[in-house]
Amino acid sequence: MPTEPPEAGKGLPPPVFATRDPALPEFWSERFSHRFTPWDRAGVPQHLLQFVAATGTPLATLIPGCGAGHEVAFLAEAGWPVCAIDFSPAAVAAAHAALGKWAALVVQADFFSFTPPMPLQMIYERAFLCALPRATWPRIVGRYAELLPAGALLAGFFFFDGGLRGPPFGADPAALAALLEPSFVLRDDQPVADSVAAFAGRERWQVWQRR
Numbered sequence: 120m121p122t123e124p125p126e127a128g129k130g131l132p133p134p135v136f137a138t139r140d141p142a143l144p145e146f147w148s149e150r151f152s153h154r155f156t157p158w159d160r161a162g163v164p165q166h167l168l169q170f171v172a173a174t175g176t177p178l179a180t181l182i183p184g185c186g187a188g189h190e191v192a193f194l195a196e197a198g199w200p201v202c203a204i205d206f207s208p209a210a211v212a213a214a215h216a217a218l219g220k221w222a223a224l225v226v227q228a229d230f231f232s233f234t235p236p237m238p239l240q241m242i243y244e245r246a247f248l249c250a251l252p253r254a255t256w257p258r259i260v261g262r263y264a265e266l267l268p269a270g271a272l273l274a275g276f277f278f279f280d281g282g283l284r285g286p287p288f289g290a291d292p293a294a295l296a297a298l299l300e301p302s303f304v305l306r307d308d309q310p311v312a313d314s315v316a317a318f319a320g321r322e323r324w325q326v327w328q329r330r
């Protein structure tokens with residue numbers, strides 16, 4: 120998920136981005152406005168399709184940092200209560216444009232201050248944790264833990280990489296486990312075969328259960 124333009128000479132002239140801080144909504148809005156979204160899956164990942172098919176009961180789910188929100192319509196069509204947020208107005212506009220009758224499920228909000236409209240049974244993670252600097256991860260994980268009651272799930276895609284620059288900011292497996300394990304137990308951990316190029320070979324589907 121490079122959020123900086125490709126090197127000159129490798130394709131179209133790159134857009135010039137003025138924003139550099141992924142902790143601000145302007146950073147993401149600028150990239151959505153330029154349609155520079157290399158993280159965008161443009162569909163629903165296979166592991167989520169399989170997980171929903173295998174889960175008998177719909178789970179009330181929050182999608183933080185939902186971007187274009189491809190998973191929102193899928194979960195809603197499957198009968199899952201879903202609420203998705205993004206703090207970038209341009210991301211929310213992209214989701215609203217794509218989601219038709221499900222558009223109202225996406226609201227503009229900051230994950231750190233948002234209160235979901237329903238008790239949660241799951242948080243779906245994709246390219247949200249890795250979008251933000253590692254220094255913010257304890258706060259993100261703390262908020263996950265606050266929002267999820269015992270037994271609820273944190274399920275989705277986790278990006279593993281040691282590179283210093285980002286986004287995306289990759290995790291070290293042991294460091295991620297050390298962050299999550301005080302509040303969560305790892306229930307599933309699988310390789311991913313249908314990643315976008317930016318994550319290929321470096322992301323895993325994981326399901327963590329709130330202690």
Ligand SMILES: C[S@@+](CC[C@H](N)C(=O)[O-])C[C@H]1O[C@@H](n2cnc3c(N)ncnc32)[C@H](O)[C@@H]1O
Binds near residue numbers: 185188204205231245
């Ligand atoms: C890399 S994009 C991923 C979008 C989407 N999850 C996907 O898989 O395509 C990260 C998204 O997180 C959003 N974001 C970052 N920090 C946020 C925050 N504090 N609250 C809500 N959204 C946030 C950004 O605006 C951006 O749309």
